[in-house]
Structure formats: C-alpha cells, structure tokens
C-alpha cells in the first residue's frame with residue numbers, strides 16, 4: 001500500500017489555526033482556561049501536533065452556564081424572524097467559507113477533502129433548514145371533548161442546553177444541535193470532541209460574525225469531560241442534554257441526567273446491515289456500498305458494518321467491491337486526490353486491526369487490504385473480507401473503519417433476522433429491484449433509518465436517529481429536530 005504525499009489542494013482557502021485555537025468561547029469572549037493547561041490537537045495523517053486548545057475546568061463550566069443563563073431571557077424574547085435571519089446568516093457565512101472549513105476539518109480529522117466538503121454543505125444546511133423552521137413554530141388550539149374548556153398548547157424553549165459532540169463530523173454534529181436549539185430560542189454550551197475542537201471554534205467565530213449574541217453559544221474543550229459535564233448537568237438551570245457519541249458514554253450520561261431529570265436526546269452508535277438481494281442491480285448496489293462504507297473512510301455511525309449478500313449475487317458482489325476498494329487512493333485528507341484518509345488515532349487503527357485479525361483467525365478470507373502500514377500517520381487500507389463467521393467480534397461491534405465484512409444468506413427471513421441480531425438500530429441499507437420486497441423488508445428491520453436502493457440516508461430535512469441502543473429522539477426533519485428543544489405548555493381556559 002502506498003500512501004500519497006501531503007500536497008495541499010491548490011484552490012483551498014487556508015484556515016487560520018491560531019484563530020481557531022485562541023481560547024474557550026464563553027459569553028462572546030475568547031478566554032484561557034482556569035487550569036492554564038492545553039489539549040494538543042494532532043494531525044492524523046502525520047501524528048504531529050497541529051495546535052493546542054485550552055483544557056477547561058469545572059470553573060470554566062460554571063462561567064459558561066452563567067453566560068448561557070444571562071443570555072437566555074433576551075434570546076428567547078428575540079422575535080422568531082430575527083432569530084431566523086441570524087441563522088440564515090450563519091448558513092451563508094459557512095457556505096462562503098466552505099473551502100476553509102473543509103480544509104480545517106480535513107486537517108484535524110483526517111477525512112478526505114471531498115468528504116469534508118460534503119460535511120460542510122450538510123452542516124450549513126442545518127442553519128438554513130432551521131432558519132426556515134424558526135418562523136414556523138406553531139401551537140395548538142382546541143375544545144376539550146367534554147366541552148368545558150379550551151385547550152391551548154404553546155411551545156416554549158426548553159432552557160439551557162448542554163450539547164456534546166464526537167470527532168467524526170466536527171461541524172455537522174455541532175450544527176445539527178446548535179441550529180435547532182437556537183431556532184427554538186434556547187442558549188447552549190457545546191462540548192466538542194478533544195480530537196477535533198478547531199472546527200467548533202472556527203464555527204463559533206462565524207456565529208459571532210452572523211450576529212449570535214454573546215452567551216447564546218458557548219464552547220468548552222476539556223480533557224475531563226466526565227466531571228465538567230457532570231457539573232453542567234447538576235445545575236438546575238440546565239434542562240437539556242443532547243449527546244452524539246458512543247453508546248457506552250451515552251449510558252453514563254443518561255444515568256447522570258436522571259439525577260436531575262434532564263431531558264435527553266441521544267444519537268449513539270450503530271451496526272448498520274447492508275442487504276443485497278439476488279435481484280438487486282449489481283452496479284447500483286456496489287455504488288451504494290462504496291458510499292455507505294467509505295464515506296469518511298468508514299468513520300460514520302451510519303456506516304455499513306455488516307454486508308449480508310444473497311448466495312446468487314455473492315461472488316459477483318465480492319469481486320466488484322474488492323476491485324473498487326483496492327482502487328481507492330489513500331493519503332492525507334488535505335490532498336485533493338485522496339479518497340481514503342487516515343483514521344482518527346493510532347488506537348482506532350489498533351482496534352480495526354484487532355477486529356480484522358479476530359475474523360481472520362475464525363476463518364474469514366481477505367480479498368484486499370487487511371494489514372495496517374507502518375507510520376507515519378494512522379492509516380488502515382480499504383479491506384474486504386469474505387466468508388466472515390457470525391462469531392466474529394466485528395459482527396457485533398462498530399468497526400468504524402474502511403473494512404467491509406461479507407456474510408452470505410439464502411432467504412429473506414434469514415436476512416431480516418440476521419440484520420436485527422444486534423443491540424443497535426440506527427441505519428440499514430436494502431438493495432432489491434422488487435419494490436414490494438424492499439418496503440416489506442424496510443418495515444421489518446429494526447432501525448430508525450432505511451436507505452432503500454441508496455447508499456446515503458442523512459438529510460437535514462429528514463428525521464435522523466436510531467431505535468434500540470442507538471439512541472433516543474431525532475435530529476433534523478420537519479419539526480422533529482426543533483421539537484427536542486421545546487416543551488409543550490398546556491393552558492386550560494374557558495370563555
């Protein structure tokens with residue numbers, strides 16, 4: 001495997017790393033942390049330090065709660081039209097700066113520039129979509145069935161929100177929460193992942209420029225997320241936790257939030273099945289498989305994690321997929337030609353390697369890839385495994401990397417039951433030319449989102465979220481995403 005040299009794409013705007021690492025963003029000001037300590041941000045394509053950001057403490061957390069609380073009354077009283085215009089401006093500025101933001105994402109996350117550009121467009125769209133939602137928050141009015149009174153339902157901002165996001169989509173996971181929260185009239189504290197804080201800070205500067213008032217959005221980075229977020233959740237002024245990350249951390253946070261009965265939205269891990277029936281269009285299913293598996297080099301919660309392929313098409317699908325996977329260009333994300341960037345950390349590469357070795361030991365055959373190269377950088381090659389036993393650890397664990405394990409099935413019932421054999425239920429993919437079968441299978445698969453003859457589900461206009469241990473609540477969609485940041489208030493009255 002050869003790894004391409006890092007040659008920055010010629011037409012990108014260089015991000016200002018110093019500006020993006022100038023401090024915690026609290027109450028509209030850039031501040032050092034109380035600890036005076038910093039977190040190093042590492043370039044995953046080289047393993048070298050890229051920048052440092054402050055390491056916030058409990059005192060910084062308290063400051064950010066005070067700032068969010070002070071800003072709350074005037075932001076919730078700001079006319080929806082004005083809030084909408086500010087959100088719209090955030091969208092416009094993100095689009096204007098999209099090349100700079102995409103480069104920054106590639107630098108700190110490692111993803112290929114083409115994936116980073118898609119992420120910026122997706123992330124910005126949450127501002128445009130929620131700018132439109134902000135002016136369409138309507139209540140309800142009705143007559144009680146007994147006729148004694150009227151029922152008025154008013155939707156009000158839920159209060160101060162703690163938002164916690166992962167490293168795999170540093171822009172989109174933040175804007176998918178911030179935009180609906182602000183549209184609903186809430187103020188927020190964002191705790192981005194320690195590996196990718198620069199994008200969160202670069203976006204904070206954009207919100208400020210767009211007219212988001214001080215204290216409405218606060219951003220904290222910390223190496224002690226447990227104590228810092230516990231402090232925030234223990235404050236009675238904080239009424240919402242919206243978390244995206246692993247199911248393990250999600251469980252911990254749900255338990256913490258239970259102490260103060262804080263409303264929770266949880267976007268957690270996935271173990272997406274990708275079903276290919278004999279009657280599928282082979283080329284279309286391969287196109288879809290490449291997107292579902294290789295967007296973000298497999299570091300996506302929606303990534304296809306288990307390929308169930310019917311016996312009649314299995315060999316052709318395996319050959320076609322390994323040909324496409326082996327042809328991908330590996331390199332630093334910022335190189336415009338890269339199609340598969342590095343993984344986020346060395347630990348991530350080691351985990352992928354462990355899963356692949358385990359399945360090989362249990363009888364899987366490697367069609368391409370299957371071995372991590374020496375450094376520098378945290379690379380793992382696109383890999384296709386066939387004859388993967390169901391006892392393999394990767395059948396039950398998120399791979400979170402560019403590895404496609406293929407499992408053979410014979411009947412529709414078998415495919416559905418194996419697809420559902422997981423504690424997760426985020427996304428699933430189904431390829432068949434028989435629409436009736438496609439819809440029948442889609443309704444029986446236990447997942448929050450199904451891509452039927454498509455390799456991609458994410459869309460700000462559609463409700464994103466999982467069932468089972470993949471989460472609680474939805475983000476995006478018509479009313480779904482914004483509803484997570486509002487409470488219904490019912491007023492009974494007669495006249």
Ligand code: NAP
Nearest residue numbers: 165166167192193194225226245246249267268269270301
């Ligand atoms: P993670 O380890 O759960 O971390 C997510 C966030 O939680 C980070 O900001 C992390 O901070 C913070 N965190 C860690 N421990 C914490 C604690 N004890 N208390 C409070 N916060 C804590 O997940 P990740 O590795 O960053 O992201 C990958 C996971 O996210 C995968 O499982 C993926 O499926 C999931 N994901 C889900 C969705 C979805 O929409 N369902 C989308 C994207 C990703 P530090 O970075 O400082 O540790």
